[in-house]
Amino acid sequence: RVIPPEQKAKVRCYEFLNKTSRSFATVIKELDDDIRDAVCIFYLVLRGLDTIEDDMSIPIEKKEPLLRNFCKTIYKKGWTFDENGPNEKDRQLLVEFDVVIDEFLGLGKKFQDVIVDITDKMGNGMADYAKDAAYNKYGVITNKDFDKYCHYVAGLVGIGLSSLFSTSGLEKPELAKEIELSNSMGLFLQKTNIIRDYLDDLLVNRRFWPKEIWSKYVDDLADLRKPGNEKKAIDCLSTIVLNALQHAPECLTYLNKLQNKSIFSFCAIPQVMAIATLALLFKNYNVYTSVVKIRKGETVKLILKCTNIFEVANIFRYYARVIIQKNDSKDPNFMKISVACGKIEQWC
Numbered sequence: 001r002v003i004p005p006e007q008k009a010k011v012r013c014y015e016f017l018n019k020t021s022r023s024f025a026t027v028i029k030e031l032d033d034d035i036r037d038a039v040c041i042f043y044l045v046l047r048g049l050d051t052i053e054d055d056m057s058i059p060i061e062k063k064e065p066l067l068r069n070f071c072k073t074i075y076k077k078g079w080t081f082d083e084n085g086p087n088e089k090d091r092q093l094l095v096e097f098d099v100v101i102d103e104f105l106g107l108g109k110k111f112q113d114v115i116v117d118i119t120d121k122m123g124n125g126m127a128d129y130a131k132d133a134a135y136n137k138y139g140v141i142t143n144k145d146f147d148k149y150c151h152y153v154a155g156l157v158g159i160g161l162s163s164l165f166s167t168s169g170l171e172k173p174e175l176a177k178e179i180e181l182s183n184s185m186g187l188f189l190q191k192t193n194i195i196r197d198y199l200d201d202l203l204v205n206r207r208f209w210p211k212e213i214w215s216k217y218v219d220d221l222a223d224l225r226k227p228g229n230e231k232k233a234i235d236c237l238s239t240i241v242l243n244a245l246q247h248a249p250e251c252l253t254y255l256n257k258l259q260n261k262s263i264f265s266f267c268a269i270p271q272v273m274a275i276a277t278l279a280l281l282f283k284n285y286n287v288y289t290s291v292v293k294i295r296k297g298e299t300v301k302l303i304l305k306c307t308n309i310f311e312v313a314n315i316f317r318y319y320a321r322v323i324i325q326k327n328d329s330k331d332p333n334f335m336k337i338s339v340a341c342g343k344i345e346q347w348c
């Protein structure tokens, strides 16, 4: 295929999008013309930031300025980064980051301003957390710290996306002002990922489960997977699933405000994957022995049924019932789980 030279960087960006997240890349490509490139570049800039934050082989002295300055770095034509560890998942993205920068600089100024603002806040939030975690190994302490960390790495993404959607004109200007709802969209996804990734994170000593939650059951987060602690592990899991579940009604409220069909599907698909994952994680001891993921077939079925709020609300109600059925009257959180699921079932 002959690619005109000015299209080369854009084609390369979409190739990176396909590599960094196969199923989600197709959803981004379904977005309407006026918003697709901005979201693609936003996604890749965030991926670049995440690749630096995730790389435990980069010393904090180097990592901190890299994160804090990333909002300025994305204006530096030609900038690339080749110092990630050899097995860092998306290291090639940073090795060829100049193509992302070229495409970023080609975006409308309003889109650039949103992406820079979020990158600035996220980079500084990640740096604050990385520095703190480097010095005290406990990681996330209180439920408030949990919400703060998830705000930095995911809530800000929702806030940025709402601004991009409004800026494109495909959604009302009011959407950019829905900070709380946009934040909850990110917290719901990120908290579900953190519950799912308990084992992977523990093995690289990354501790995101709040001490305020696990310290009620064990002396250390790692004790949850020890033989003999099975009941404690399951009851602790209920507590953190309950924490994530509380964002679900706000996600439905946010989705109900969207008017553009391609934006609705783009936002709804990760949310229905998250509620399905949460239902699978609840009462599931495999969280402590493997990474629990919903089956491909279920994913495909969910994606096909994400075209309007009625379908999405029905999917949320279905999984709320699955959680209710798994609920156990001997679980200290039995009532709170019932109430949280009730709020999803009554959502209208």
Ligand SMILES: CC(C)(C)CN1C(=O)[C@@H](CC(=O)N[C@@H](CC(=O)O)C(=O)O)O[C@H](c2cccc3ccccc23)c2cc(Cl)ccc21
Binding pocket: 020, 021, 022, 023, 024, 039, 042, 043, 046, 153, 154, 155, 157, 158, 159, 161, 182, 185, 186, 189, 190, 193, 266, 267, 268, 270
């Ligand atoms: C941390 C995260 C949840 C924000 C990551 N995040 C998402 O998880 C992706 C989904 C994704 O990447 N899925 C991967 C699987 C995986 O990586 O776990 C896939 O291959 O399907 O979706 C989110 C995302 C999409 C739509 C609306 C959102 C509103 C608020 C916050 C995030 C929103 C995302 C949108 C953008 Cl622009 C950037 C990142 C994300």
